[in-house]
Amino acid sequence: MDYILVGIVALLGSGLTFFSGFGLGTLLMPVFALFFPIDIAIALTAIVHLLNNLFKLTLVGxxxxxxxxxxxxLPAIVFxxxxxxxxxTLTDIKPIYSYTxxxxxxxxxxxxxxxxxxxTFFSLFDLIPKLKRLExxxxxxxxxxxxxxxFGGISGHQGALRTAFLIRAKLSKEAFIATGVVIAxxxxxxxxxxYAKDIFKLGNQLNYKLLITAILMAFIGAYIGKLFLKKITINTIQVTVGFLLIIFSIFLGIGIL
Structure with missing residues (x-):
C-alpha cells in the first residue's frame, strides 16, 4: 500500500509541477512522513525533488x-x-499556534x-485582469x-515563489518551464x-525501494507533462498558477503544509 500511495503522489505531483513549477515536494513530503520520521521524510523528498528536476532538465532544459x-x-543559489x-536559528522560535x-x-x-x-500577493497578478497586464x-x-x-533554504517552499516571479517575466511557455527547471x-x-551531512547519517534507514519507486513515478509524471505541453497556452498556465498559489498559500498559512 505504501508503494502505491507514494507512487501515485509522485506521479501526480511531478505532472503538476511540470507546468506550475511547484507541487511535488509539497505533496510528497507529507506522504513520506506517514511512513518515516520527519527528518527521513524530508531527506527522501529532497532526493526525489532534485533527481526529478535533473530529469526534466534533459526534457526541456x-x-x-x-x-x-x-x-x-545566481542570487537564488547564494540566498x-x-x-x-x-x-x-528559526527552529528555536516557538510556533505562534498549534492544533491537532x-x-x-x-x-x-x-x-x-x-x-x-x-x-497570495503575487497570485493576484495572475488572476486580476488589470494586474495581469502589468509586466x-x-x-x-x-x-x-x-x-x-x-525561503527555499529555510523551508523548501521555493518553487511557488519562483514561479510567481517567472510567470511575469515575458517568457514563452516553453522558456518559462525550462527556466524554472534550471533554477530549481x-x-x-x-x-x-x-543538508548533505544529515542525509548521509541516515544510511540504512533509507528505504531505497520506496525511494526508487517515487523517483521512477516522478519521471513518468514529468514525461507525461511534456507530452501535453503543446496543448497548453501561457494564459492557461498563468490562471492555473494563480489559483494554485492561493490554495498553496492558504494551506501553508494555516499550518497544513
Missing part, C-alpha cells in the same frame, strides 16, 4: 532563457545557502505566514531569485549541500 537563469538563479543556515487535525499536529509559524502572504521589469528578477532561494536544480543542489 535547452529552451531555458540563459539571461533569466543568471539574473534569477538558498543563507536560508538553509538561518533555518537552524485528524490526530496530526499542525503548527502555524512566522516563516510560513510570511511566505503565504507573499504568495515585471527584468531588473527585479534578482530580488525574486534572492527571495525564492532564501541550482537551488536544490545548493540547499542539499547544506
Amino acid at each position: 535547452k529552451k531555458a532563457s540563459t539571461r533569466t537563469v543568471l539574473r534569477f538563479g 538558498a545557502l543563507l536560508g538553509a543556515y538561518v533555518l537552524g 487535525l485528524y490526530n496530526k499536529l499542525h503548527e502555524i509559524t512566522v516563516v510560513k505566514i510570511c511566505i503565504a502572504a507573499l504568495l 515585471i521589469d527584468t531588473k527585479y528578477l534578482p530580488i525574486g531569485g534572492a527571495l525564492s532561494g532564501f 536544480c541550482f537551488i536544490d543542489i545548493s540547499r542539499i549541500s547544506v
Whole structure:
C-alpha cells in the first residue's frame, strides 16, 4: 500500500509541477512522513525533488532563457545557502499556534505566514485582469531569485515563489518551464549541500525501494507533462498558477503544509 500511495503522489505531483513549477515536494513530503520520521521524510523528498528536476532538465532544459537563469538563479543559489543556515536559528522560535487535525499536529509559524502572504500577493497578478497586464521589469528578477532561494533554504517552499516571479517575466511557455527547471536544480543542489551531512547519517534507514519507486513515478509524471505541453497556452498556465498559489498559500498559512 505504501508503494502505491507514494507512487501515485509522485506521479501526480511531478505532472503538476511540470507546468506550475511547484507541487511535488509539497505533496510528497507529507506522504513520506506517514511512513518515516520527519527528518527521513524530508531527506527522501529532497532526493526525489532534485533527481526529478535533473530529469526534466534533459526534457526541456535547452529552451531555458540563459539571461533569466543568471539574473534569477545566481542570487537564488547564494540566498538558498543563507536560508538553509538561518533555518537552524528559526527552529528555536516557538510556533505562534498549534492544533491537532485528524490526530496530526499542525503548527502555524512566522516563516510560513510570511511566505503565504507573499504568495497570495503575487497570485493576484495572475488572476486580476488589470494586474495581469502589468509586466515585471527584468531588473527585479534578482530580488525574486534572492527571495525564492532564501525561503527555499529555510523551508523548501521555493518553487511557488519562483514561479510567481517567472510567470511575469515575458517568457514563452516553453522558456518559462525550462527556466524554472534550471533554477530549481541550482537551488536544490545548493540547499542539499547544506543538508548533505544529515542525509548521509541516515544510511540504512533509507528505504531505497520506496525511494526508487517515487523517483521512477516522478519521471513518468514529468514525461507525461511534456507530452501535453503543446496543448497548453501561457494564459492557461498563468490562471492555473494563480489559483494554485492561493490554495498553496492558504494551506501553508494555516499550518497544513
